[in-house]
Amino acid sequence: MAERVHGDELDVIGIGNALVDVLSQATDDALVKLGLTKGAMHLIDEAQAASLYDAMGQGIEISGGSAANTIVGVASLGGRAQYIGKVRDDQLGQVFRHDLRSTGVRYDVPLAPGGPPTGRCLIMVTPDAQRTLNTFLGASVHLGPEDVDPTLIARGRILYLEGYLFDPPRAQQAFREAARQAHAAGRKVALTLSDPFCVDRHRAAFLDLVEHHVDIVLANEAEIRSLYQVTDFDAALQRVRGHCEIAALTRSEHGSVIVAGPEVHVIPAHPVATLVDTTGAGDLYAAGVLFGLSRGRDLATCGKLGSIAAAEVISHVGARPMVSLATLAADLLT
Amino acid sequence: MAERVHGDELDVIGIGNALVDVLSQATDDALVKLGLTKGAMHLIDEAQAASLYDAMGQGIEISGGSAANTIVGVASLGGRAQYIGKVRDDQLGQVFRHDLRSTGVRYDVPLAPGGPPTGRCLIMVTPDAQRTLNTFLGASVHLGPEDVDPTLIARGRILYLEGYLFDPPRAQQAFREAARQAHAAGRKVALTLSDPFCVDRHRAAFLDLVEHHVDIVLANEAEIRSLYQVTDFDAALQRVRGHCEIAALTRSEHGSVIVAGPEVHVIPAHPVATLVDTTGAGDLYAAGVLFGLSRGRDLATCGKLGSIAAAEVISHVGARPMVSLATLAADLLT
Numbered sequence: 001m002a003e004r005v006h007g008d009e010l011d012v013i014g015i016g017n018a019l020v021d022v023l024s025q026a027t028d029d030a031l032v033k034l035g036l037t038k039g040a041m042h043l044i045d046e047a048q049a050a051s052l053y054d055a056m057g058q059g060i061e062i063s064g065g066s067a068a069n070t071i072v073g074v075a076s077l078g079g080r081a082q083y084i085g086k087v088r089d090d091q092l093g094q095v096f097r098h099d100l101r102s103t104g105v106r107y108d109v110p111l112a113p114g115g116p117p118t119g120r121c122l123i124m125v126t127p128d129a130q131r132t133l134n135t136f137l138g139a140s141v142h143l144g145p146e147d148v149d150p151t152l153i154a155r156g157r158i159l160y161l162e163g164y165l166f167d168p169p170r171a172q173q174a175f176r177e178a179a180r181q182a183h184a185a186g187r188k189v190a191l192t193l194s195d196p197f198c199v200d201r202h203r204a205a206f207l208d209l210v211e212h213h214v215d216i217v218l219a220n221e222a223e224i225r226s227l228y229q230v231t232d233f234d235a236a237l238q239r240v241r242g243h244c245e246i247a248a249l250t251r252s253e254h255g256s257v258i259v260a261g262p263e264v265h266v267i268p269a270h271p272v273a274t275l276v277d278t279t280g281a282g283d284l285y286a287a288g289v290l291f292g293l294s295r296g297r298d299l300a301t302c303g304k305l306g307s308i309a310a311a312e313v314i315s316h317v318g319a320r321p322m323v324s325l326a327t328l329a330a331d332l333l334t
Numbered sequence: 335m336a337e338r339v340h341g342d343e344l345d346v347i348g349i350g351n352a353l354v355d356v357l358s359q360a361t362d363d364a365l366v367k368l369g370l371t372k373g374a375m376h377l378i379d380e381a382q383a384a385s386l387y388d389a390m391g392q393g394i395e396i397s398g399g400s401a402a403n404t405i406v407g408v409a410s411l412g413g414r415a416q417y418i419g420k421v422r423d424d425q426l427g428q429v430f431r432h433d434l435r436s437t438g439v440r441y442d443v444p445l446a447p448g449g450p451p452t453g454r455c456l457i458m459v460t461p462d463a464q465r466t467l468n469t470f471l472g473a474s475v476h477l478g479p480e481d482v483d484p485t486l487i488a489r490g491r492i493l494y495l496e497g498y499l500f501d502p503p504r505a506q507q508a509f510r511e512a513a514r515q516a517h518a519a520g521r522k523v524a525l526t527l528s529d530p531f532c533v534d535r536h537r538a539a540f541l542d543l544v545e546h547h548v549d550i551v552l553a554n555e556a557e558i559r560s561l562y563q564v565t566d567f568d569a570a571l572q573r574v575r576g577h578c579e580i581a582a583l584t585r586s587e588h589g590s591v592i593v594a595g596p597e598v599h600v601i602p603a604h605p606v607a608t609l610v611d612t613t614g615a616g617d618l619y620a621a622g623v624l625f626g627l628s629r630g631r632d633l634a635t636c637g638k639l640g641s642i643a644a645a646e647v648i649s650h651v652g653a654r655p656m657v658s659l660a661t662l663a664a665d666l667l668t
Contacts, residue, residue: 061395099392
């Protein structure tokens with residue numbers, strides 16, 4: 001393995017909306033009746049969350065949050081990783097903190113003593129294993145620049161930010177401040193576009209970020225097409241390769257493409273015995289890519305690490321790996 | 335299907351300790367280090383729960399509670415079922431209530447506005463799929479006779495009680511009161527012995543119950559041997575058949591035996607593609623047997639319903655069925 005971290009250096013620091021997932025099975029008909037767009041992330045308020053929860057079947061609670069899932073994946077691959085995100089001092093907040101720390105992730109953002117409860121994402125998984133997200137941000141809206149410590153940011157080889165952070169206004173400030181601090185310390189900044197509708201809500205800001213403020217972009221096909229408002233994947237690919245240092249673009253079962261200037265790698269999806277729940281596929285792909293980049297691996301290896309991590313997480317319910325990714329990817333990591 | 339329920343009649347009313355399960359993978363070594371007896375249920379207080387939780391890996395939260403799991407199984411088989419158990423008005427309590435009601439179970443015990451938090455069961459699942467339980471009773475200790483309504487009890491064809499109720503003193507009062515009411519209304523009373531160590535703690539009381547106050551006994555091999563303090567399963571079988579109307583005794587992968595006076599049925603276990611987590615195996619076996627008995631089915635069919643329900647629940651994480659048991663058991667139910 002090239003380039004281990006030294007001293008108090010970290011591989012990846014992730015900032016995101018801290019959420020507990022509530023996963024439930026649902027039919028396509030149920031989504032239609034509830035007016036939900038399959039596969040998308042819908043922002044909902046506390047009252048909508050209560051009424052949607054009433055309409056849902058029995059659930060399974062598993063810690064989630066897009067960047068948090070990624071950071072857990074980095075730790076599971078053997079990386080040194082830290083997470084920044086806000087939960088409240090309530091039962092779900094304690095669950096979130098416990099689960100993060102139990103995987104070896106460093107997490108020391110104080111639990112909010114008051115205000116809205118810990119955020120949650122009500123997830124409906126349809127028989128095709130597609131997930132439809134309904135996010136009540138809760139305490140996440142209180143994440144702000146004061147939660148970002150420049151000395152911490154300077155220690156991370158890569159700062160990883162989720163596009164979802166653009167929804168709560170103070171988190172957006174924290175995002176911009178952290179990116180500035182990372183670059184000031186000579187570190188790389190990575191961004192996931194998160195969701196095509198999220199891109200839609202913040203397109204101008206995201207275009208500016210991708211062109212001027214971000215080194216590494218992660219996106220799926222729908223998100224990158226939404227960013228450039230093109231229907232053709234290749235057209236989006238040609239646009240993004242001119243804009244940022246590295247772009248890693250996922251295409252579900254068709255694998256992924258990683259571009260870095262003139263260099264292009266087409267990476268196959270890793271085989272999955274049984275596809276159960278696609279929640280977290282993109283998050284874990286990002287974990288593999290970011291861990292590989294942090295350790296100075298070639299881009300093709302980074303993509304393969306992403307494919308292995310994504311394959312693990314879609315083979316079971318929930319967006320956190322259930323086995324050691326370092327063991328699964330041992331052939332690539334030795 | 336023989337003997338549907340009529341009017342406001344219910345198939346089964348279950349009373350138990352209301353718990354949310356926190357399931358985590360663990361090694362055999364970890365159990366040894368923590369001083370836990372594999373496969374058993376350990377009662378722990380709030381401080382012990384906090385310290386054990388710290389030592390556990392990342393978890394999955396799923397509503398549980400032995401009798402609650404059984405009652406959900408009865409509902410999933412198409413039965414009309416009601417649950418009595420106490421949670422607090424906190425996030426986990428709301429999860430518990432939501433999950434029960436979403437399966438069609440009737441549940442109207444008021445959430446406790448204060449006192450200890452909703453009870454939870456910290457479950458460690460070892461690689462052999464065996465589960466080791468660590469129960470913090472929490473709000474369950476406040477279940478009392480005032481939560482048992484005689485007009486409700488009179489409506490249930492079978493009243494189902496868990497042996498675990500003998501641990502919190504007020505729940506034991508509720509247990510005895512409900513059993514008295516059920517018999518006064520001409521209904522059947524069923525008891526599960528719950529756990530061999532629970533039997534150990536309450537042997538004299540359980541012997542008295544089985545001999546004088548209970549019509550249907552459910553137990554696994556270890557529990558029924560513990561009750562009569564014999565090492566031989568057949569010896570225990572011969573004892574219990576003289577004591578109560580019906581005894582349904584489970585033997586893990588060796589299936590079950592149902593005895594009713596001179597009648598004896600030996601039922602095979604239902605095949606399982608992949609054994610994942612045995613949590614809830616006995617609870618769901620009980621669901622099949624009780625639903626069958628409520629509907630006047632022959633004992634062999636009751637046992638088969640139990641085997642099918644148990645096989646479903648051990649094929650995935652968590653103690654609640656993930657698919658319709660009525661569909662799985664359609665051949666037996668038509």
